[in-house]
Amino acid sequence: MSRRPLVVGRRALAEDAGQVIVLFAVSLPLFLALLLLAIDGGRLLVERARLTGAAQLAAEAAVSLAADGRGMVAAPAGVGGAAAGIGGAGAPAVPTAAQVRDMAKDAVLRNLPERGVSVSASIVSRPGGEPFTVRVRVEKEFVSSIQRIVFTIAGEASAQLGQSASAVAPSPSASPGASRTCYRVTIGWNYRGPGRFSQGEPDARARSRLGPLTANFDGGATDVIWAAPGTRHTFAATFSQFRYANYVSGAFTLPAGRPGDRWDGSPSFFSTLEVGVWPVAIPTQSANCR
Amino acid sequence: MVELALVLPLFLILLLGLAQVGLILNTQQQLVGVARQGARTYALGADPRSTVAAVRLAGRQLAGFDDRVLLSTEITDERGKAKARGSAGLLGRVGSTGGFPSAAVQKGAVRRGYWITVTVTYKYPNPIRASVLGFRLPDTITLSSSATARIEYDPTIPPDLGVAP
Numbered sequence: 001m002s003r004r005p006l007v008v009g010r011r012a013l014a015e016d017a018g019q020v021i022v023l024f025a026v027s028l029p030l031f032l033a034l035l036l037l038a039i040d041g042g043r044l045l046v047e048r049a050r051l052t053g054a055a056q057l058a059a060e061a062a063v064s065l066a067a068d069g070r071g072m073v074a075a076p077a078g079v080g081g082a083a084a085g086i087g088g089a090g091a092p093a094v095p096t097a098a099q100v101r102d103m104a105k106d107a108v109l110r111n112l113p114e115r116g117v118s119v120s121a122s123i124v125s126r127p128g129g130e131p132f133t134v135r136v137r138v139e140k141e142f143v144s145s146i147q148r149i150v151f152t153i154a155g156e157a158s159a160q161l162g163q164s165a166s167a168v169a170p171s172p173s174a175s176p177g178a179s180r181t182c183y184r185v186t187i188g189w190n191y192r193g194p195g196r197f198s199q200g201e202p203d204a205r206a207r208s209r210l211g212p213l214t215a216n217f218d219g220g221a222t223d224v225i226w227a228a229p230g231t232r233h234t235f236a237a238t239f240s241q242f243r244y245a246n247y248v249s250g251a252f253t254l255p256a257g258r259p260g261d262r263w264d265g266s267p268s269f270f271s272t273l274e275v276g277v278w279p280v281a282i283p284t285q286s287a288n289c290r
Numbered sequence: 291m292v293e294l295a296l297v298l299p300l301f302l303i304l305l306l307g308l309a310q311v312g313l314i315l316n317t318q319q320q321l322v323g324v325a326r327q328g329a330r331t332y333a334l335g336a337d338p339r340s341t342v343a344a345v346r347l348a349g350r351q352l353a354g355f356d357d358r359v360l361l362s363t364e365i366t367d368e369r370g371k372a373k374a375r376g377s378a379g380l381l382g383r384v385g386s387t388g389g390f391p392s393a394a395v396q397k398g399a400v401r402r403g404y405w406i407t408v409t410v411t412y413k414y415p416n417p418i419r420a421s422v423l424g425f426r427l428p429d430t431i432t433l434s435s436s437a438t439a440r441i442e443y444d445p446t447i448p449p450d451l452g453v454a455p
Contacts, residue, residue, distance in 0.1 A: 016292045016293070019293060020292065020293050020296050020297075023293050023296075023297060024296075024297070027297060027301075028300075031300070031301065031304045034304075034308070035304060035307065035308055035311075038308050038311060038312060039311050039315075042311060042312055042314075042315030042316070043315065045315065045319055046315055046318050046319045046322065049319045049322045049323065050322050053322055053323070053326040053437060054437075056326070057326065057329065057330065057437060057438065057439045057440075060330070060333075060439070060440070060442075061439065061440035064402075064440055064442045065403075065440075103440075107438070107439075107440060110405060110407075110438040111436075111437060111438050
């Protein structure tokens with residue numbers, strides 16, 4: 001009578017141990033699968049950020065190459081060599097479309113030196129050659145942690161070169177050769193991006209200064225500058241309204257349009273927080289340049 | 291109850307590991323943005339001060355960023371030949387131009403068309419202080435990211451260009 005409970009206890013323990021082993025056998029793969037899924041999800045996000053960042057830097061590099069030569073010759077892909085410069089005597093040779101694409105590819109490979117990266121750069125330009133947009137798409141094979149799942153991920157970005165001073169499209173306010181003109185430049189910003197942009201809201205506390213090659217904006221702002229069309233300017237914006245301080249920088253080329261013409265630059269995104277800024281340059285009458 | 295007592299610790303360890311991996315990957319993703327921001331800012335103005343300010347702002351949400359981040363930079367020409375290097379240093383200790391070539395060095399090294407590579411190395415503070423089977427988890431985990439941008443700054447352009455009359 002006194003031994004029976006002991007026997008029952010042993011049986012129960014054995015049954016419990018068996019159940020625990022079964023439970024382990026069932027749940028452990030599930031836990032590990034969950035862990036791998038989380039790791040791969042995080043890796044995927046990091047890789048995508050790298051691809052998008054490399055594409056953005058490549059697009060900017062490609063545009064800056066064209067800005068060197070004040071434009072781009074609309075040549076079919078694969079045709080290399082410098083063409084007749086439209087930037088005037090002494091200006092650097094105007095790059096061809098193939099050279100712009102090569103620059104984009106070079107920039108991507110400098111940022112993503114690993115294997116399995118493919119780059120495609122498309123150039124959208126007007127018949128006059130400018131303004132044009134370089135859109136870079138970077139693709140890479142993503143291999144999951146268990147090496148079984150392989151798929152292609154992509155990042156895309158674009159940059160735009162504004163209409164530069166050229167013999168192709170002179171205008172009264174912006175003749176070729178560098179006469180300066182007056183521009184009203186607005187840095188519009190948008191928190192959500194990449195949806196439609198709102199214009200920068202004037203901020204009473206904002207200080208803005210637009211210098212020759214660097215510009216600083218605290219908050220959204222509009223400023224007037226006196227510069228030659230075709231010159232490339234940069235801006236930096238700091239947003240302190242959000243939970244974290246956001247810092248965005250970008251560049252734009254002043255257009256050679258007539259007074260009142262509106263030119264929208266390509267947006268720059270701060271990818272982590274989806275903050276985007278968009279420069280808009282409008283040539284104005286010199287009388288307003290105060 | 292026995293099953294729960296056996297499985298719960300394992301489950302909690304995995305859950306903690308999961309959260310930790312998520313935090314590390316999130317930090318890594320932010321470092322990608324920080325490096326890109328640094329490279330881009332330097333490429334536009336070749337100004338170490340504004341670049342360091344941009345890096346600081348971009349990485350401000352990371353814990354103890356100034357004291358845990360090392361910045362190193364390299365300027366190369368079109369063919370990849372090194373022209374100048376910035377010594378790596380803790381951002382918080384080397385002042386406003388830390389990690390970037392000094393003005394004297396960069397004067398001849400910066401040219402439009404050259405490339406700037408910014409490498410950000412961050413010592414991620416591991417919040418879990420524990421030993422597992424005699425193996426002590428590291429206090430910090432080193433994360434790194436770098437970005438390369440084409441320098442657009444042109445030192446030949448006179449500094450007064452663009453100033454409104």
